[in-house]
Amino acid sequence: MTALVTINNINKVYSKGQVKTHALQDVSLTINKGEFIAISGASGCGKSTLLSILGLLDTPTDGHYQLANIDTQSLKIDQRSSVRNKHIGYVFQSFNLIDSLTVFENVALPLEHRGALSSTIKAAVEKQLAAVNMGARLDHKPNQLSGGQQQRAAIARALVGNPDLLLVDEPTGNLDSQNGDAVMQLLLDLNKQGATVVMVTHDERYSQMAQRQIRLFDGKVLVEHQEAVA
């Protein structure tokens, strides 16, 4: 299997005055292409910090992170944006859809930033929204959607640019169980189609559905468990 993500001895320290908080301590991890990884742990254990670092939304205090053979350590701000745009799809816990934009426009954002042609954007966005069963909601504004629909739109946005890595932060946290199950199924389907998914969740039931489960405790990898590949 080919390694997509390699992180070595990642540390993240937050300082406030004299107080230092170690959000991550010597975390090392390799993620192969096509894997579905669930990261779980108690609140404040560092799982969202790890996801932010994986998504290049944040930088580690020290350690090494390589994504799709790109050494992210030396990247400048705009280079990180470019890598994010091409290689990463990020689904936020609170969806982060822009209120003033329609569902279509929200999903189109990564392609717009990539400078794609309008026709290409249109085709890709419609295809992606249809894939998450949101084809009928193209012109809706986020506040006109249910939580589950917003989550699916957010996933469509993350996937529209065909990223190598899909990062999903608590995908079911703001959803009822029915919508949560549906979103989880969608992620599993995407994984089956070849997407590499890293999901942060505190829900054991959903965590169990991933091929690999990583449990964090106080910023350290406590347990790593891998299901036998079928």
Place this chain on the structure above:
Amino acid sequence: MSFYLRALRHGVLRLFTLPRLSLPILLTLSLTLAAVLAVVAMSSHLIFKPLPDIKDEKNLYVINRTMAVSEDMRVSMFTAKRLALLAEQYKGYGQFAAYQADESAVTVNETNYPVSRFDASHNFMPVVGGTLLLGEQPNNVNTQNSVWISQSLWQSAFQKSVNAIGQTLQIEGTSLQIRGVVSDFSSFNSDNDEKYAQQVWRYYDLAEKAAMPTQMSINGSLLPLFRQTERAFTADDMESFWQQYYLDQGEQLGPMKQMFESMAPESTATLYRDNLMEDQQTMLLFLLATVVILLVMASLNLLNLFIAHYQQREQEFATQLCMGASRNKLLVMSFLENLSTFLLAAVLGLLGAAWLIRLLPIISGGNIAMLELVQIDAITIAVAVAIVLIINLFFAFLSTRQFDQTQLISNLNNGNKGVNAGKVTRLSQVLFIAQLSSAAVILTGTAMLANTAYDKLNIHLGFEPGNTLIANVRLQNNDDPVLNTAEIEEQAKQDPIATEQKTKQRYQGALEIKNQLEQAVLQVQPGITSLQSQGEPFNFNTVINMTEDEQTRERFTYMTINIAPDYLQTYKLNLLAGQNMSQTQYQNLEPVALINETFAKQLSTDGTIESVIGKEVSLRQIIGVVADNYTIMAKDQGYPTMLYSYSHDAPNFGITLAMQLPPGQRFDKHAIMHAIKYAHPQVIEVDARTLDERWDEQVMPQRVQFYFISALSLLTLLLAAVGSNGMAMSFTELKRFELAIRMATGASRLNLMKRTLKSFNGLLLSALAIAITLACGLYLTLQSAIPLLPAFSWQALTIFTSLLIAIVFSAIVLVVWRIINADPMRALREQ
């Protein structure tokens, strides 16, 4: 602790704990308040308070008849004799008095003191005002060879000693005995002269002046005063006096009557206060309007800051509302929270105003009367407190009313249905447009004023002043009793030939003295070139004459310049027709003259300037025509001028030494003046200034105005920049989440910048369009109502508007770039 006390305490603490809110408020508000309060203090003293020194000012009038000597200058046609005649005729109406004020210097015990010299009727104190502190009241017996000094001069020259009475002081070469000490007089205008609290008063009996011979000239600065006790004196009364005066004195007046009547005479009777303050009132109103707009701009800037601050506290307000607080209670809370900051700003503003007021006499360059009396008073303090309380209340109202109560509470229950993309509220948009409009209004006004002031400072003179020093030398008349102009004119009428001979002799004598003085100057500074010409092209010592064309009987008014053959070459003036005065003509005292182009065009019968060559004007033959040049009388270079040697003119007991040095070399003025003063026994007084110095003095008001306007423009631009910065910050802060999401989905910073600016451009462009249209419309409307305002200049408007746009745009770009670079994705991570 009660809810309100807690708010008050929170406000005091916030002064230190929230400097990003308290510092901008303190800085912006205190600086603007300083300007506002300085103008309020000026208005309070100069417009609303009674004049010091003046008794019952509601009944004291300046009655005058003036004539226009140029477009922008009117002079009084009154002499003491004319006023004495008028006072006699209208004595049943009330009391008449007069004074004129000049800058001078006195010598006491070999020490010189600069003073304001007053020549006044001896009834000045009882009729106008002022108090005798020591000595005798002036009367018709004790005024001869006597002087009264002011309290300040008494203090500085005699340390308030009672022995000052009876001592002598020297003023302009004359020794006078001190008869009394009077209070300092401050309620007077100084024109271009310096005003001093050190003053000397020479009194005369007005009634006695009625017996003086009729004068053929005027001095232009006598101020006739009338205190109404029985009847009002009107402009019509003045008209009838002058008509009667022409009838009675017409013969003696001769051509003067026509000259007076041809120069747009105007009779006026205005309250003394209005006469003293009329220019100031317009200026103060302009200043008041400007600082009020500045205050509005500053307040709008701060309001943006407040709105942003209270938006951040939306959650807190929502909770307070949920817990049952009324909106009024929140308003009071907000008011109390900000009270300490606003009151501190008022205190700082008052301190700033006090400092500014001390600078005002310097800033105004003597253009505003009685500034030395202005100080911070109870009215100013009350205004300061009222302003900050009103602004605070207004801010509290807008800051709390911007929230929709239902929306606030629903926000508390909102289950993250999407991210607020951040829309600029309608209020913020209106504020931004109002801010830019205020800036554009001030900038349009200042652009026009700056343009005019700049033009006045950068005048094409039409000549080269060179490195020239002019020394005015006052001479003692040893041969004859000192006669005034009227007496000399009378003598000339009686025996013209003898008088002309005497005049020529006196002129030759003066030239000899001039030669001696030039030699003395050469000894102290050998590099100096002495000029033959005593006059200079600015014509600072203007003399106006009148002539009548013998054929057409048309009358012409013109000014004269005392020249010699070296005049044209020295000052690089162009000879347009005819020839220059030759050395032979000059030395033989031939009555020849040059005239300027304007005068030539007036005299020409066929429209050509050549046709006036050979013509005789005022007994002098015109031999050449020179190009017009700038003079202090005619700033547009178009005043008729005759240039000749003053060999035949009545003596003025003075000569002028004009001298030049190569460019870059400095005159040793002190040594030169000293050498002149002791080179001849007849020299009484010397005053030497370079043409550059005199020109600088001349344009000082324009220069001060230009600097003041430039400072005002800069302050406006600064406030516009701060306002735009605040608006952009508030706008971009609102968009921070959207920026973060866009960045998370791969947008580059440049891309984000472009997008943010694009979304901002609509507001910016419409705000600028509204602002500029409003400003131009307002200015043009005002201009039609106030003719004093300078002409509208598109060029000036374009420059200032471009500056405004550039500054506003830069402020926005900077703040957007800063926020984009400040890791907006933190918002996503911290969810």
